Amino acid sequence: MTVSAETALPGPVLVIGCGLIGTSAALALTESGVVVHLEDIRSANLELAVSRGAGSSDPIESPALVIVAVPPAEVVETVQRVLSEWPAAAVTDVASVKADLHVRIGSLSGNARYVGSHPMAGSERSGPMAASARLFEGRPWAVTTGPDTDQHVVELVVRLAELVGGVPLVMDAEAHDQAVALVSHVPHILSVLTAAQLNGAPGEHLALAGPGLRDVTRIAGSDIALWQDILGANAEQVRAVLQAVREDLDRVIVSIGADADSLGEVLQSGQDGTRLIPGKHGDRVVDLSTVFVSVPDQPGEIPRLMAHVGESGVNIEDMRIDHELGRPVGQVEIAVLPVAADTLVEALTARGWSAYS
Amino acid sequence: MTVSAETALPGPVLVIGCGLIGTSAALALTESGVVVHLEDIRSANLELAVSRGAGSSDPIESPALVIVAVPPAEVVETVQRVLSEWPAAAVTDVASVKADLHVRIGSLSGNARYVGSHPMAGSERSGPMAASARLFEGRPWAVTTGPDTDQHVVELVVRLAELVGGVPLVMDAEAHDQAVALVSHVPHILSVLTAAQLNGAPGEHLALAGPGLRDVTRIAGSDIALWQDILGANAEQVRAVLQAVREDLDRVIVSIGADADSLGEVLQSGQDGTRLIPGKHGDRVVDLSTVFVSVPDQPGEIPRLMAHVGESGVNIEDMRIDHELGRPVGQVEIAVLPVAADTLVEALTARGWSAYS
Numbered sequence: 001m002t003v004s005a006e007t008a009l010p011g012p013v014l015v016i017g018c019g020l021i022g023t024s025a026a027l028a029l030t031e032s033g034v035v036v037h038l039e040d041i042r043s044a045n046l047e048l049a050v051s052r053g054a055g056s057s058d059p060i061e062s063p064a065l066v067i068v069a070v071p072p073a074e075v076v077e078t079v080q081r082v083l084s085e086w087p088a089a090a091v092t093d094v095a096s097v098k099a100d101l102h103v104r105i106g107s108l109s110g111n112a113r114y115v116g117s118h119p120m121a122g123s124e125r126s127g128p129m130a131a132s133a134r135l136f137e138g139r140p141w142a143v144t145t146g147p148d149t150d151q152h153v154v155e156l157v158v159r160l161a162e163l164v165g166g167v168p169l170v171m172d173a174e175a176h177d178q179a180v181a182l183v184s185h186v187p188h189i190l191s192v193l194t195a196a197q198l199n200g201a202p203g204e205h206l207a208l209a210g211p212g213l214r215d216v217t218r219i220a221g222s223d224i225a226l227w228q229d230i231l232g233a234n235a236e237q238v239r240a241v242l243q244a245v246r247e248d249l250d251r252v253i254v255s256i257g258a259d260a261d262s263l264g265e266v267l268q269s270g271q272d273g274t275r276l277i278p279g280k281h282g283d284r285v286v287d288l289s290t291v292f293v294s295v296p297d298q299p300g301e302i303p304r305l306m307a308h309v310g311e312s313g314v315n316i317e318d319m320r321i322d323h324e325l326g327r328p329v330g331q332v333e334i335a336v337l338p339v340a341a342d343t344l345v346e347a348l349t350a351r352g353w354s355a356y357s
Numbered sequence: 358m359t360v361s362a363e364t365a366l367p368g369p370v371l372v373i374g375c376g377l378i379g380t381s382a383a384l385a386l387t388e389s390g391v392v393v394h395l396e397d398i399r400s401a402n403l404e405l406a407v408s409r410g411a412g413s414s415d416p417i418e419s420p421a422l423v424i425v426a427v428p429p430a431e432v433v434e435t436v437q438r439v440l441s442e443w444p445a446a447a448v449t450d451v452a453s454v455k456a457d458l459h460v461r462i463g464s465l466s467g468n469a470r471y472v473g474s475h476p477m478a479g480s481e482r483s484g485p486m487a488a489s490a491r492l493f494e495g496r497p498w499a500v501t502t503g504p505d506t507d508q509h510v511v512e513l514v515v516r517l518a519e520l521v522g523g524v525p526l527v528m529d530a531e532a533h534d535q536a537v538a539l540v541s542h543v544p545h546i547l548s549v550l551t552a553a554q555l556n557g558a559p560g561e562h563l564a565l566a567g568p569g570l571r572d573v574t575r576i577a578g579s580d581i582a583l584w585q586d587i588l589g590a591n592a593e594q595v596r597a598v599l600q601a602v603r604e605d606l607d608r609v610i611v612s613i614g615a616d617a618d619s620l621g622e623v624l625q626s627g628q629d630g631t632r633l634i635p636g637k638h639g640d641r642v643v644d645l646s647t648v649f650v651s652v653p654d655q656p657g658e659i660p661r662l663m664a665h666v667g668e669s670g671v672n673i674e675d676m677r678i679d680h681e682l683g684r685p686v687g688q689v690e691i692a693v694l695p696v697a698a699d700t701l702v703e704a705l706t707a708r709g710w711s712a713y714s
Contacts, residue, residue, distance in 0.1 A: 132713030179562035182415040192627030205536035212576040219569040220627040234612025257592025270549030303667030310660030356489030
């Protein structure tokens with residue numbers, strides 16, 4: 001990654017908090033040639049981040065930008081200290097809920113120099129050893145503003161997001177919280193509610209589970225304490241969407257088996273919703289065809305299959321490996337453009353694979 | 358696929374209905390050396406199935422087994438005709454809801470020769486041209502029984518399921534319907550309810566969508582008429598689970614922002630539920646580590662990556678290609694056993710890939 005004129009960021013940058021997000025941002029900035037200093041009250045985290053080349057632990061005199069990457073409960077206090085200690089510095093944080101932060105920071109002296117950030121990136125691991133300069137690549141990075149926000153600081157944080165590989169999206173803090181309630185927090189809760197019903201079911205019932213159930217419930221396995229915090233911080237926005245869910249749920253409960261038209265309207269509304277989700281490269285979703293291939297479950301078989309896909313000249317749009325029940329074989333689902341499906345099936349069949357679309 | 362002594366099926370077999378499921382079963386049976394005859398009141402479907410080598414359209418004298426693969430509304434009438442026309446034949450159907458069918462068929466003469474089937478396989482396409490002898494490979498195939506069912510017929514249908522590559526699971530028809538409400542029908546509805554909330558949201562809100570939302574809402578894009586039928590036929594069982602969902606939803610609405618412990622209990626219950634879903638090869642889910650790799654979005658890059666994964670000697674447990682926003686690069690997520698994650702990251706980094714775990 002080279003520093004282009006458009007994305008050059010004035011340094012030095014101070015990162016406070018050497019967890020996953022802070023250390024990842026520091027690694028990406030250092031790699032881009034920005035001078036980065038690090039702080040963490042947990043000296044072990046600080047040492048690890050320094051040892052990974054994320055930056056220097058030397059005291060900093062006058063940072064141009066401070067990234068506050070501390071736990072949510074410590075953000076306001078830390079931002080307050082930073083605004084007062086460095087009167088010329090721009091400040092951002094990385095907490096995942098923003099409106100309340102903007103209100104509380106809005107009453108502080110120097111608040112115009114604060115802009116919120118929410119990089120939509122993470123990992124099931126945490127801490128500086130899990131950090132990566134690549135963590136933000138291609139991920140949305142919300143940049144949130146309040147009524148007093150200095151436009152110069154917004155531009156600086158947009159450049160930060162771009163420099164670490166993210167896709168900056170500037171929005172009002174209220175709009176951000178409403179958006180994440182809709183696209184992240186409520187989907188999480190509905191995934192949890194789906195999975196929660198499985199407790200107590202006989203094993204032979206669960207044996208009928210297919211890939212659909214695994215898709216819907218995947219995110220329900222996430223860290224509980226983290227989600228307690230996130231949902232608690234965005235309670236008002238989440239509750240508003242959940243009440244709309246409840247109305248739709250009641251409509252399904254009443255109409256199922258009694259009013260197929262009304263049930264059909266809810267199903268249609270869901271199908272319409274899926275078509276609004278941005279697809280690959282931020283485009284609208286395009287319809288893809290799926291080619292199914294049976295693959296022996298042993299090292300080297302998937303690479304061998306991929307080599308044959310490569311020989312066919314067909315581009316893979318998406319791919320999944322389906323877990324199978326009771327047999328040592330995997331089914332690979334390769335999503336391709338519809339015009340290419342037959343070509344791929346023929347190419348794979350000719351090379352000895354069991355494939356169909 | 359060769360016919361082993363355990364899975365040999367007496368023929369000839371008659372398949373009534375040359376849609377996706379009927380034609381796929383016919384193709385798989387023909388490939389195994391079983392003599393298959395075909396019937397379909399839609400002559401175009403019959404001709405297509407015959408032209409694909411699924412079987413013969415000649416009249417059959419005395420089938421050992423009849424597979425009724427007609428639309429749900431025509432199943433009972435067709436089974437009745439078959440039971441009376443061939444007094445020695447075993448009969449099964451492939452509809453996805455079973456208890457009501459067993460009740461209605463239970464009053465027919467010859468009902469002991471009927472066993473229900475529900476192969477848990479499908480495709481976004483339909484009709485004989487979408488059929489494949491591989492459709493059932495590794496998929497659960499529910500075999501449902503009623504109080505009068507002849508054990509010999511159950512064994513015959515179990516052999517059918519095995520012969521076409523499925524994993525037979527014999528269960529009571531009521532238990533089947535309860536199971537699919539839990540693992541398929543209710544997850545479908547919650548996916549729909551999640552997606553339905555997206556209608557009317559501003560585009561900048563949807564731009565924050567990540568892979569979690571896409572996972573939860575994927576199945577909500579399915580065929581609406583099909584799901585109206587399925588849900589209507591299993592209304593009672595589905596409603597019972599939805600009422601439990603509603604209780605949990607109300608608990609979340611009340612506790613969010615007010616009672617973190619109660620919210621945490623619901624989240625815990627969801628996480629527990631995810632761990633009950635059978636994983637690869639029917640085992641319980643094992644925790645896997647994810648290795649993230651950035652891949653240019655052009656033909657040949659994923660095969661090249663897979664070749665390098667193959668050289669590392671690490672087995673791929675699962676894999677996904679994440680759609681990215683606003684940039685021509687894909688992120689591939691490779692799930693591997695935790696002990697192998699560092700090995701894979703090192704091997705890929707050494708070969709020039711941008712990878713982390």
